[in-house]
Amino acid sequence: MQEKLNELKMRLAEIADLSHASAVLSWDQQTYMPPGGAAARGQQMSTLRRIAHEKFTDDAIGKLLEDLSSYADSLPYDSDDASLIRVTKRDYEKSRKVPASLVAEIAQASAQAFQSWQKAKPANQFADFAPFLQKNLDLRKRVADCLGWTDRIYDPLLDQFEPEMTTAQVEAMFAGVRKEIVPLGHAIAEKANAVDDKFLHQKFEDAKQWALGVEAVKLMGYSFERGRQDRAPHPFTTTFARDDVRITTRVLPKFFNAAFFATMHEGGHALYNLGTPPEFERTPLAGGASLGVHESQSRMWENLIGRSRAFWKFYMPHAKKVFPRQLQGVGAEKMYRAVNRVQPSLIRVEADEVTYNLHIMLRFEMENALLEDRVAVNDLPDAWNAKMREYLGVTPPNDTQGVLQDIHWSYGTFGYFPTYALGNFLAAQLMEKIRADIPDLDARIERGDLKTLLEWLRAHIHVHGRKFTMNELAHKITGESLQTRSFVAYLKNKFGEIYGV
């Protein structure tokens, strides 16, 4: 049996190498590649992905998994070997269901759709993009059918990003949260002047913004021996190996928040993957449990820590040393309030903690409506704008700042958006347990000790890699499945206090 397990691991290691190589090519594409490299790079990445897909869906892997299934059954569910076999089998079965020809068709269609979106967005020409979006949608419907579904066509698509989560579960959670935060948002809107963040909108020198962000992620425990930060138009984190997890950011010359909080956010993603146990390297157990759990880490560091009063009590002197002129007369409390300013806005990635999830709910509803043919692609802008008015009270002046703002649909990615909100919910749920385990957490943060938190995250979350689903993990750590109670309480408490509502 050990021999078959070794044979399986050897094959999986080869596939992991291919996938990490792909990640290097993609990182270069988004950071340093000159324009001339674009066409060839697309081919190279597609070749690597195709070879990895061929090797992973090889009959031999299916046979090994079958031969190993009774061995896996004989082991505890959470043991390394049982988990490796279980998770690999889950991935394998999904990969086998989608024929290579459909994968190739999707790759081609999404490349074309992405090109169209890149032009349509700045030109505010949704109609130009619509046929490509329709094609992406049709292809994803076929993927959903290949993967199989009974209740909702959205289920298998969501499952690709958040394994075993269902559309019905998400709908229920979203409805519950929406009921609470729409009124909270309205109450805050009436006291909009209670928070002033004008001083955050002035010139902050590029190199200094960079340095302050680097200082923050180092404080979080990110090591530049095992990673690095580069510039990219859209910040992201990428993993080339357990000991080489890189982050990227972009600096806005006249707005403090953009680079600083993006750096903390990506730092949170990176710390998760850097916490992978070494023995998971080059196996499907390496990395994070799911996209939602990953977001729980990034948004915990960005919001629950980076936008906390305790953090700014410690960090304000550092920020003032770097920006003495810009932050003159700004104390920790003023900074805390400013970085937490709430304002219904048009753009998801700029949204505050209160309104952010409304942007997600809107997209989740649109995706379901499109997939279930309740909204036609051509009617999407109207549907989008109506929902923006309903949830956020704002109307996009154009599609550039409306339905065309996100990159995801141009890639043909449906089912991804909810994971951002699920991550927010999980972060708050985990934080209640963290505060129970580390009662003096705030006092520690106030003296710059973020290490205790990182150690907790490593011991309770990172150590498991991809072994568990989001609900399994939530249950294991907090004794219950993912819930939204903690998140709603967190928002009401924090923003109620800031705005006096």
Next chain:
Amino acid sequence: MQEKLNELKMRLAEIADLSHASAVLSWDQQTYMPPGGAAARGQQMSTLRRIAHEKFTDDAIGKLLEDLSSYADSLPYDSDDASLIRVTKRDYEKSRKVPASLVAEIAQASAQAFQSWQKAKPANQFADFAPFLQKNLDLRKRVADCLGWTDRIYDPLLDQFEPEMTTAQVEAMFAGVRKEIVPLGHAIAEKANAVDDKFLHQKFEDAKQWALGVEAVKLMGYSFERGRQDRAPHPFTTTFARDDVRITTRVLPKFFNAAFFATMHEGGHALYNLGTPPEFERTPLAGGASLGVHESQSRMWENLIGRSRAFWKFYMPHAKKVFPRQLQGVGAEKMYRAVNRVQPSLIRVEADEVTYNLHIMLRFEMENALLEDRVAVNDLPDAWNAKMREYLGVTPPNDTQGVLQDIHWSYGTFGYFPTYALGNFLAAQLMEKIRADIPDLDARIERGDLKTLLEWLRAHIHVHGRKFTMNELAHKITGESLQTRSFVAYLKNKFGEIYGV
């Protein structure tokens, strides 16, 4: 037949993608990778290379080549299709002769030898490195035997880097050149004070050195739309696609020449690959004919242009604008003489044009002596030092600056060194033809027109990609095979005038 050719091209394109992906990983390893990434990166590159090797040595490729051989025979020798089939067949037959197990053994041994060399060099401990060098040598003997040889064991190893060149041919050329340049070197040594380059050894600001080098390669015709320059400890050029050819350099804070001429050198390599016809992309015809022909391009730009009087007549005002203090009172003529200072030295990569090839000849002789068991590994330092005295009149004070200086043998690379000298010879031979075709070349260079030269190189050399061997190319362009007459005349003329000898 067209169908088989397409099938062959499709398979070769996949292999080209894998090899370019490998190049990206290697570039990152040498430029940006954090220390933590090292171990995994080695595995990833080895996986990519193994898959590429498996795919290239697949029986199906042999069958296609066989089926296409009569088609190739029916075409002109220099046609694209005939050349593709011929060059692929040459590569294929070599690859098939070396068993995968030996390739794997070499990869492992050279990784270990490299690690040993990295420690042994600074510590001046040749004895620690000796057993690894012995292992590398034994493995290369086995490679030579696999590839087959009749006259000299060195032949098949040289052939890997310089196809169809023989050891006997190289020996004859080296003997002829040595006879001329050893006395030239002695005559120059007696007039060592005739050239003063002290002003090149002072502080030159890093960013300004960088900018001046960038300006020079742009003048050469290198486009940052189709490439970029990054920092690396050892300068190199790497190709990710026809339209993405990157260079690297390193800046020495207190010596002008190092970065500037390395940048022009790598720029010369890059222009060669950027000149590949688009239709060769993703085939074995892409890139340069051989390492020797590649060096003819890099060293032509570095030495025949970069160290020419005409170039400095044009470029001196630019250099003085960037370094007004350091170059105060230095005119074009003084600069020309300074960058051409001749001095027998210990280190190959720092050698001038006159003594450089003596360093190469020494290494070529050592490699042959080792492979033919005329010198034992343990006796190598003594043999090296004796030869240094004989050729250059200097004795290394230690092995760090002697036999341990180069990286090549630690990788197990034997047969590579001669290509540097062959490139020098070819550059001079080509330059005679270029001057015949462009009689006003110097006048053009003096007014900053390097474009005419680049166009000539593109039309006569770059356009052929890997179609021809070095001798075929030399013959096609100059009417005779590679010869050393032009090179010797060039040296005697240039340095005779500078030193009055």
